[in-house]
Amino acid sequence: MADVTGMKVNPPTKRLHGRTPRIGIRPTIDGRLGGVRESLEDQVMALAKAAAKLIEKNIRYADGTRVKCVIADGCIGGVAEAAKCAEKFEKEGVGVSLTVTPCWCYGSETMDMTPLIPKAVWGFNGTERPGAVYLAAVMASHAQKGIPAFAIYGHEVQDAGDTKIPADVSDKILGFARAGLAAAELRGKSYLSVGGVSMGIGGCYVTESLYREYLGMRNEYVDMSEIIRRLELNIFDQDEFKKAMKWTKANCPEAADPNPKGQRRSRAQLDKDWETVVKMTLIFRDLMIGNPKLAKMGFGEEALGHNAIAAGFQGQRQWTDFMPNGDFLEAILCSSFDWNGIREAFIVATENDNLNAMSMVFGHLLTGTAQIFADVRTYWSPDAVKRVTGHELSGRAANGIIHLINSGPAALDGTGQQTRKGEPVMKPYWEITPEEVAACLDATKWAPGVTEYFRGGGYSTIYKTRGEMPVTMCRLNMVAGMGPALQIAEGWAVDLPDKVHAVLDERTNPTWPTTWFVPRLAPNSRFTDVYSVMANWGANHGAIGYGHYGADLITMASMLRIPVYMHNVPDEKVFRPSVWTTFGADLEGSDFRACANFGPLYKS
Numbered sequence: 274m275a276d277v278t279g280m281k282v283n284p285p286t287k288r289l290h291g292r293t294p295r296i297g298i299r300p301t302i303d304g305r306l307g308g309v310r311e312s313l314e315d316q317v318m319a320l321a322k323a324a325a326k327l328i329e330k331n332i333r334y335a336d337g338t339r340v341k342c343v344i345a346d347g348c349i350g351g352v353a354e355a356a357k358c359a360e361k362f363e364k365e366g367v368g369v370s371l372t373v374t375p376c377w378c379y380g381s382e383t384m385d386m387t388p389l390i391p392k393a394v395w396g397f398n399g400t401e402r403p404g405a406v407y408l409a410a411v412m413a414s415h416a417q418k419g420i421p422a423f424a425i426y427g428h429e430v431q432d433a434g435d436t437k438i439p440a441d442v443s444d445k446i447l448g449f450a451r452a453g454l455a456a457a458e459l460r461g462k463s464y465l466s467v468g469g470v471s472m473g474i475g476g477c478y479v480t481e482s483l484y485r486e487y488l489g490m491r492n493e494y495v496d497m498s499e500i501i502r503r504l505e506l507n508i509f510d511q512d513e514f515k516k517a518m519k520w521t522k523a524n525c526p527e528a529a530d531p532n533p534k535g536q537r538r539s540r541a542q543l544d545k546d547w548e549t550v551v552k553m554t555l556i557f558r559d560l561m562i563g564n565p566k567l568a569k570m571g572f573g574e575e576a577l578g579h580n581a582i583a584a585g586f587q588g589q590r591q592w593t594d595f596m597p598n599g600d601f602l603e604a605i606l607c608s609s610f611d612w613n614g615i616r617e618a619f620i621v622a623t624e625n626d627n628l629n630a631m632s633m634v635f636g637h638l639l640t641g642t643a644q645i646f647a648d649v650r651t652y653w654s655p656d657a658v659k660r661v662t663g664h665e666l667s668g669r670a671a672n673g674i675i676h677l678i679n680s681g682p683a684a685l686d687g688t689g690q691q692t693r694k695g696e697p698v699m700k701p702y703w704e705i706t707p708e709e710v711a712a713c714l715d716a717t718k719w720a721p722g723v724t725e726y727f728r729g730g731g732y733s734t735i736y737k738t739r740g741e742m743p744v745t746m747c748r749l750n751m752v753a754g755m756g757p758a759l760q761i762a763e764g765w766a767v768d769l770p771d772k773v774h775a776v777l778d779e780r781t782n783p784t785w786p787t788t789w790f791v792p793r794l795a796p797n798s799r800f801t802d803v804y805s806v807m808a809n810w811g812a813n814h815g816a817i818g819y820g821h822y823g824a825d826l827i828t829m830a831s832m833l834r835i836p837v838y839m840h841n842v843p844d845e846k847v848f849r850p851s852v853w854t855t856f857g858a859d860l861e862g863s864d865f866r867a868c869a870n871f872g873p874l875y876k877s
Contacts (some may be wrong), residue, residue, distance in 0.1 A: 275714035276523045277707040282615040283705075285337040288562045290580050293334060294368025294457035296342045296450055297390075297744055298325050298488040299409075301383040304350025313376050317348050317539035319436045320373045320397060327438055327459030328371075328450050331352050332651035335615050335641045337703040340454065343367055352382045353699060359387060368457030369450060371395065372411075375404040375433070380411035386420065388579065389460075390491075391832045395442060409713040412851040421831075421871060425450050438566070448848055452829035455638035460489035464627055464658075464821035465561055465579045468587025471624035476812055477587070479627050480751050487757055487833050488631070488872035493579040497592050499693045501554055508575055509555040510566045513612075517551045520612035522798045525601075528718035528735055531784050533798040536724050542861065543721060546730045554611075557586065557602050561619065585625030589726075597624075598722050598731030600681030604740040605682040607633075609643045609702040610710045617702050618643035623682060628749045629814040631761075636747065639825045641701035645738075645817040647677035649746075650781060652807035661780075664727035664773045669741065669765050673803035677746075677788040678781055678818060681733040686787065687817070690718040691768065696741040699819035720784035729863035737778075738788035740768035744789065745822050749835070750811040756873070759830045760839035762806055764792035764814075788817060795841035807816035809839055824848065834874050 287293070300321035325342035332340040345358040345363040362370070370385045375397035392415075403554025408424055415422040427442045438446070463485060470477040474636050484490040503509060516682045530537050538546070559567065563578025574688045580588050586592075586599040593599075605611050606619040620637055622630035623646050633644035655666045666674065689697035690712035691705060700709070720729040746762045767789050769777070778787055792806045799809045823842040831849040838861065847860055849867075856863035856870065 274348040275711040277711045280610070280614050280707040280710060282325060282705065283613065286616070288335065289462055289582060291461040292366035293338075294454055295366055296340060296369045296454065297327055297358075297362040297365070297367035297372060298342055298344045299370060299372040299485055300345060300348045301372055302348035302350045302379040303376050304382075305395070310350060311350075312343070312368075312726050314348055316434065316436070317373070319373060320395075321345075323438055324371060324395065324446060327443060331447055332450055333641060333701070334454070334456070334569045335458070335638050337641070337701065342449070346458050348411060349383050350799060351379060354430070355383055355385070359385070362387075369453035371446065371449070372409055376407065378401045378407045378411070380407065380414045384411050384414055387423075388420055391423055391449070392420075392457055393449045395425040395446065396407060398427040398693055404772050411774065416852040416855065418872065421558035421673075422854050424851040425449070427489060438862070445684075445848060448825055448828055452641055452832060453824050454559070454685070455635065455829050456832045457737045458638050459634070461491075462582035463580045464630065465495065465581035465584035466587075466627065467500070467557065467560065467584060468592065468624055471589045474624055474626060474813065476584055476626035476628040476814060477585070477624055481516070483757050484752065486876040487522075487835060489875045490582075493581060495579070497587060499560070500553060501596075503556045503575070504549065504552055508567065508572050509552055509559065509569070510564065514552060514555060516825055517555065517612045518548065521547065521551055523721050523781050524714045526627050526782065527732075528720040532721065532723045532724050538721060538724075538730050539784065542730060546597045546732065549597045550731060552598065552821060554602040554605050557584070557621070558619065560584070573715045575861050583622070583630040584632050585627050587625040589624060589626075593727045593731070595731050598681060598727045598729065598733075600706045600722070600731055600733050601719070603682035604644070604685060604734045606644065607643055607682065608713070609684070609686050609705055615702050615710060618686070619685060620644065622646060623679060623814075626814050628751065629816055632747045632749045632816035635744065635826060636816055636822065639822050639829065640818055640820055642699045642819050643686035644787060645677070645683045645687040647679045647683060647815055648813055649675065649807065649810045649819060650678045651676040651813045652804050653777065654804065658773070658777070662773045662776045664770060670767045670789070672791070672794070674767065675790045675803060675807050676781065677790050677815065678779065678783070678785050680785055681722070683729075683734060683786040685713045685717050685734075685736070687738050687786065688713045689742050690716050697742045699742075710841070721748070731854040732788045733784040735784055736786045737774060738766045740766045740789065742766040742819065743817060744788075744817050746789070746792075746815045746817045746825070747823075747826055748810065748812055748815050757835045759809055759825050759826065759835050759837045761837060761842065762792040762800075762839075763821045763823045763841055764790055767791050792816070793841050797841070799839045800841045831864065831868070832874070834868040834871055836868045837861070838865070
């Protein structure tokens with residue numbers, strides 16, 4: 274049994290440099306004094322405060338802190354007050370803007386003109402004052418000026434004095450806010466490549482224009498030899514290493530060695546490998562976010578880190594042919610806990626697949642949860658499963674399954690051992706209990722790496738994800754001549770009988786973590802059946818997170834001008850800027866045309 278004595282949830286920690294983006298609330302009003310404006314001031318400000326309260330109550334940043342809203346000092350009736358609001362928002366670090374009004378306003382004078390901030394307008398649906406007319410007018414101004422904005426308009430008419438936010442409006446405000454904050458969080462952060470390209474995998478090739486023009490990020494590069502330098506010179510916290518080794522020995526049990534007897538590493542080599550992979554974990558984390566303790570040891574430059582919101586480790590083959598693999602460091606860092614307690618997950622990509630890393634970042638920022646990195650490995654049809662195992666698939670799995678499995682690491686949260694109301698979940702770290710950490714650790718074993726793959730040893734993660742857990746798989750791909758494009762598949766992790774799982778798993782590699790995935794079918798050519806999803810997946814990897822958040826991914830992608838070319842989100846949940854409707858009636862095609870028309874968000 275895992276030993277989690279004394280483990281606790283760590284308080285929110287600001288790991289990265291740069292201001293935490295806030296949401297700005299802009300109450301706009303009819304500027305005509307002498308009776309009109311005065312009659313509306315209280316209601317307009319009440320709506321602004323209600324929107325702020327809704328957001329602050331329901332959304333947290335990925336580090337666990339509550340989202341903060343900034344409300345303009347007064348209602349905005351014209352360009353001078355709009356400029357005053359913009360000045361305040363800049364000082365307060367606002368990264369997302371929501372305009373609210375129940376009445377007519379002068380659109381081009383009151384609109385938010387800041388080009389890089391995601392923005393939405395809630396036009397109150399009430400017949401006494403034409404808030405909906407203003408919404409339509411200001412959306413036309415946004416379209417004409419080339420500053421896309423989201424239109425929020427309630428389905429039902431409300432009474433003039435009603436300050437309640439209807440459920441459909443609430444859903445749109447929160448969806449917009451989550452996506453806007455996720456997009457804003459990326460700005461100014463780094464992606465850190467440790468090593469270069471792994472085995473010719475396309476996702477390992479960093480396209481700097483993606484980061485600079487679409488995400489507002491920068492790229493950092495470190496050769497894998499830097500890890501060897503820090504290993505040899507002991508550039509890591511020695512006290513933390515002792516603590517980490519004690520925790521690892523108590524909580525990371527070895528599985529049977531899968532290698533033939535003549536190819537197994539000695540006990541002394543295995544023990545040395547454990548020390549090395551734990552040190553690698555400390556070093557890799559320090560490379561990402563820095564460590565002030567290194568400065569006290571005389572390593573001031575190393576103490577700074579690379580301000581990396583995500584990173585990738587090349588590993589194969591130049592590293593793994595002679596050194597222990599990166600599976601342990603990737604699995605532990607990507608999990609929501611380690612020897613220091615329960616904390617926010619990091620994002621680390623296997624094989625330096627930066628595109629899958631950023632897909633994981635999207636999911637993490639939108640949900641606050643850890644992410645699973647996996648190969649999209651095999652489609653198993655019902656007939657193939659029956660032929661090989663004699664078992665007939667049923668329930669959600671009746672139409673076939675996709676084997677998501679990775680060569681070693683995946684967040685231990687992916688075991689599905691955390692629960693909510695008796696159901697398996699992956700929780701934001703601030704909701705995880707020590708008992709759930711123990712359950713995740715107990716469900717995981719660590720096998721010595723298969724030496725035909727990993728000549729230098731190391732340890733691979735073994736677990737099976739519990740079903741029936743709702744999950745979303747996504748993947749960012751790069752296409753020559755077009756740029757980035759996103760694909761999304763909402764579905765479920767499903768259970769297979771242990772004997773069936775063992776037979777199917779054995780055909781790939783039983784020392785790697787497995788998620789049996791079933792996408793939700795939809796009336797489009799990519800989701801007509803499970804096979805079509807596998808056949809149309811754009812790369813060998815996918816990022817998997819808890820819950821169905823495809824709609825938020827679509828909203829976020831539109832903010833960044835990244836088109837979505839494959840998804841199974843119902844049409845009624847798709848929420849993009851209002852101007853997208855002018856690019857055609859087909860939702861998918863209009864997305865591509867709109868993104869191409871407006872171009873990358875940060876392109877100069």
